[in-house]
Amino acid sequence: MPTYDLIVIGSGPGGYVCAIRAAQLGLKVACVEGRETLGGTCLNVGCIPSKALLHASHMLHEAQHNFARMGLIGNAPDVDWDGMQGYKAETVTTNTKGIEFLFKKNKIDWIKGWATIEAPGKVKVGDTVYDTKAIVIATGSEPSPLKGVEVDNDKGAVVDSTGALVLARVPKTMAVIGAGVIGLELGSAYARLGTKVTVIEYLDNITPGMDGEVQKQFQKILSKQGLTFIMGAAVQSAANGKVTYKLRKDDSEHSLDADVVLVATGRRPYVDGLGLEALGVAMTDRGQIKIDDHWQTNVPGIYAIGDCVPGPMLAHKAEDEGMAAAEVIAGKQGHVNYDVIPGVIYTTPEVASVGLTEEAAKESGRKIKIGKFPFLGNARAKAMFQSEGFVKLIADADTDRILGCHIIGPNAGEMIHEICVAMEFGAAAEDVAMTCHAHPTTSEAVREAALACGDGAIHA
Ligand code: FAD
Numbered sequence: 001m002p003t004y005d006l007i008v009i010g011s012g013p014g015g016y017v018c019a020i021r022a023a024q025l026g027l028k029v030a031c032v033e034g035r036e037t038l039g040g041t042c043l044n045v046g047c048i049p050s051k052a053l054l055h056a057s058h059m060l061h062e063a064q065h066n067f068a069r070m071g072l073i074g075n076a077p078d079v080d081w082d083g084m085q086g087y088k089a090e091t092v093t094t095n096t097k098g099i100e101f102l103f104k105k106n107k108i109d110w111i112k113g114w115a116t117i118e119a120p121g122k123v124k125v126g127d128t129v130y131d132t133k134a135i136v137i138a139t140g141s142e143p144s145p146l147k148g149v150e151v152d153n154d155k156g157a158v159v160d161s162t163g164a165l166v167l168a169r170v171p172k173t174m175a176v177i178g179a180g181v182i183g184l185e186l187g188s189a190y191a192r193l194g195t196k197v198t199v200i201e202y203l204d205n206i207t208p209g210m211d212g213e214v215q216k217q218f219q220k221i222l223s224k225q226g227l228t229f230i231m232g233a234a235v236q237s238a239a240n241g242k243v244t245y246k247l248r249k250d251d252s253e254h255s256l257d258a259d260v261v262l263v264a265t266g267r268r269p270y271v272d273g274l275g276l277e278a279l280g281v282a283m284t285d286r287g288q289i290k291i292d293d294h295w296q297t298n299v300p301g302i303y304a305i306g307d308c309v310p311g312p313m314l315a316h317k318a319e320d321e322g323m324a325a326a327e328v329i330a331g332k333q334g335h336v337n338y339d340v341i342p343g344v345i346y347t348t349p350e351v352a353s354v355g356l357t358e359e360a361a362k363e364s365g366r367k368i369k370i371g372k373f374p375f376l377g378n379a380r381a382k383a384m385f386q387s388e389g390f391v392k393l394i395a396d397a398d399t400d401r402i403l404g405c406h407i408i409g410p411n412a413g414e415m416i417h418e419i420c421v422a423m424e425f426g427a428a429a430e431d432v433a434m435t436c437h438a439h440p441t442t443s444e445a446v447r448e449a450a451l452a453c454g455d456g457a458i459h460a
Contacts, residue, residue, distance in 0.1 A: 002109075004030050004132040006329055007123045009115045009274070012040020014306030014318030015138030016099050021326035023106035030109040030132070032125055038099040038110065039092075041140050041307070042315040045162045048095055050185055051346055052088040053165065057192035058348050066385050079193055081170055088165070116275045120301040134301050134329045137274065137289060138322065141267040141307035146177060149238045151263055158238050158261045161186060167260060171195050175243045175258035177235050179206035181345050183264030184222065188347045191226050198228040198256060200235055200245055207345065211357040211406040213392060218351055218408055221388050230256075238263070269308040284310060294334065295325040303329065317341050340423045344413035349389050352416035355404030355423055358394055367397035371429060371452030373445050375409045377459035380440040386410040391449035393419070393429055400428035400453070411442045418446055429453035 005027035008015045016038060019031040037044060063076040103110055113125040117137075123130045143160035145151070153163030164186050172195065176187040179201035191197045199206070205215045206222075206229070219229060233245040236253070238261040246253050269288045276283070282290040282298045289297055289304040296303050303325050306318030320341075324334030345351040361368045371393040375381035381389075389408030396403055405419040422432055432450035437443050448457040 002028065002030075002130075004028050004109075004130060006030075006134045006136065006326070007032060007111075007115075007130060007132040008136045008138055009117075009123065010040060010138035010140055010306070011035075011038040011099065011110075012138060012140045012306060012318060013042045013315040014140070014322040015040065015136070016102070016322075017319040018136050018138060018305060018322030018326045019108045020102055020106050021323045022330060023108050025326060025330035025332070027326075027330055029106075030111050030130065031103065032111040032113065032115040032123065034112075034114040037093075037096040038103065039096040040138075042318075043095045043099070044092060045165060047315050049088050049092050049165045050161070050182075050189070052091040053084070053189045054185060054346050054348075056084050056087060057189045061192045061348070069385065079170060085166070114273055116273060117279055117302065118275070119279070120299055134303065136295075136322075136325055136329070137271070137297075137302065137304040137308060138306045138318070139270050139274065139308050140318075141313055142270045143263065144266045144268045146235065146263050146265050148236055149177070149261075149263055156260065157241065158263065160263050164190075164260070164262045171259035173258045174198070174260045174262060175200060175238070175256055176262045176264055177238070177243070178264040178266065179203075179229065179231075180264060180266060181207065181343075183262065184227075185346055186262060186264065187227060188222060188225065196228075197226070198230060198258065200230045200233050200243065200256070202232070202234055202248070204232050206231075207351070209357075210343075210351070210353060211392065211404075212359055214351060214353065214406045214408050217389060218345075218347075221349065221408070222347070230254075267307065267313055271308055286310075294328045295321060296328075311338065312341060312343065314341065314343065337424065340420050342413075342416045342420055344416065346413060349386050349409045350412035351389075351406075351408045352412035353404070353406045354416055354420050355402070356394060357404060357406065358392070361394050361403050366403070368403065369395050369397045369429075369453055371395070371449040371454075371457070373448035373452055373457050373460055375442070375445055377448065377457070378409075378440075378442060378445045380442050381410050381445070383440075384410050391415075391445045393432075393446070393449040393453055395429040395453045400430055402427055402429055402432070405446070405449075407446070409442065409445065415443050415446055418443060 008019045008031045011033040023029045116124045176183040176199045187197045232248040236244045244255045305321035307313045320336045327334035342354040374390045375387040381387045392406045394404040429450045437447040
């Protein structure tokens with residue numbers, strides 16, 4: 001039995017990236033995965049399959065609604081649901097196989113099965129106990145349950161995000177409980193496929209934590225796309241094609257019929273079966289594993305990263321932590337800048353943000369200035385029929401340093417990285433404003449927002 005320098009538990013974006021970086025740094029590495037395929041939630045039942053459905057349904061929407069506007073005449077395609085599921089499955093497989101290839105290339109042993117930590121330096125899978133100098137827990141998260149609602153992905157009537165990705169057919173009606181990122185992405189994909197989608201949200205705003213102006217504009221755009229929103233509503237039950245909810249403002253009870261109910265009320269850390277309690281690993285009151293600045297738990301030699309530790313539950317945050325933890329374990333400096341982690345919603349239009357929202361910036365007591373530019377003034381967005389959104393740049397009023405950026409518009413998820421890099425370099429809004437941007441691109445709107453922080457945007 002080989003002795004490892006590092007055993008990573010879980011092969012999601014946190015775990016597999018950690019394993020690869022550690023192997024690149026010369027460590028002998030194994031990665032334990034309980035699932036049949038590598039890649040974790042993200043590749044198997046998260047980011048990747050959901051983006052495949054979003055892409056395919058966006059293409060359908062373009063064919064149905066925008067092709068004729070561009071002089072492209074002909075019948076719009078029909079939905080072959082099995083075919084679309086096949087495309088989605090193939091997208092997942094090419095990606096999970098890609099991780100398999102990278103493991104082989106980097107000589108990482110893939111141990112198949114569910115891991116328990118017997119003691120620091122001892123990982124048990126099946127009947128075998130493996131010795132290792134360090135352990136990284138990257139076991140991710142699972143959908144949070146909702147009181148009064150029982151999810152049954154096999155029956156397909158009340159599902160979580162995993163079940164929503166593999167429905168037997170496109171439903172006529174769907175109730176989405178929770179107006180967070182996952183609910184809105186999947187809800188808008190089904191809406192484009194012809195489902196009548198109603199979103200029921202406990203709070204008064206969608207996408208909690210996002211910039212207030214973006215929340216409002218995003219809800220307006222999604223409503224125009226046909227999604228219905230019931231806000232300030234606490235769901236009581238969901239069964240037999242019916243959802244009951246109480247409006248918070250007056251406690252009145254209502255119900256809604258839906259062929260499928262998607263419960264998308266968030267995710268919680270998954271640490272079952274690891275044996276953390278017996279090891280004395282300290283946890284937060286939200287069930288996350290507590291870590292120090294070097295991703296180490298209170299038990300020396302046991303580290304944790306990704307969705308099972310505090311912070312945003314995002315694949316790229318898990319990846320960054322994976323790389324950094326590997327570097328620390330290999331005796332190098334690991335670094336994650338938690339102030340510059342972008343968040344993207346892959347609807348059409350996309351929504352992207354990084355750094356402080358206007359509300360958070362004001363709350364922090366800073367004097368700020370805001371540069372805003374609407375995509376109505378952007379030629380490329382207009383050609384794409386996506387001119388409803390805007391770029392909002394928030395900078396420090398005294399130093400001009402960029403504090404945050406919020407974009408709702410075409411390619412927002414790509415454009416946000418310009419501001420991420422600028423923030424990493426401590427740039428001022430003027431630095432972005434003075435940078436030549438190619439024309440015609442949607443990125444010009446970012447520059448215009450930066451110009452609007454100074455003497456003014458040109459095309460507004
Ligand atoms: P995971 O990806 O959850 O991987 C953990 C792995 O550990 C799993 O494969 C699990 O089987 C394995 N495991 C658990 N316990 C054990 C054990 N004891 N032994 C062996 N193996 C074990 N994030 C984004 O950034 N962008 C997106 O677009 C996006 N879209 C999403 C869409 C959906 C529908 C969902 C559900 C999530 C989405 N996310 C997205 C979130 C993203 O998937 C997670 O943040 C990310 O997967 C977390 O990575 P991780 O490595 O921490 O854990």
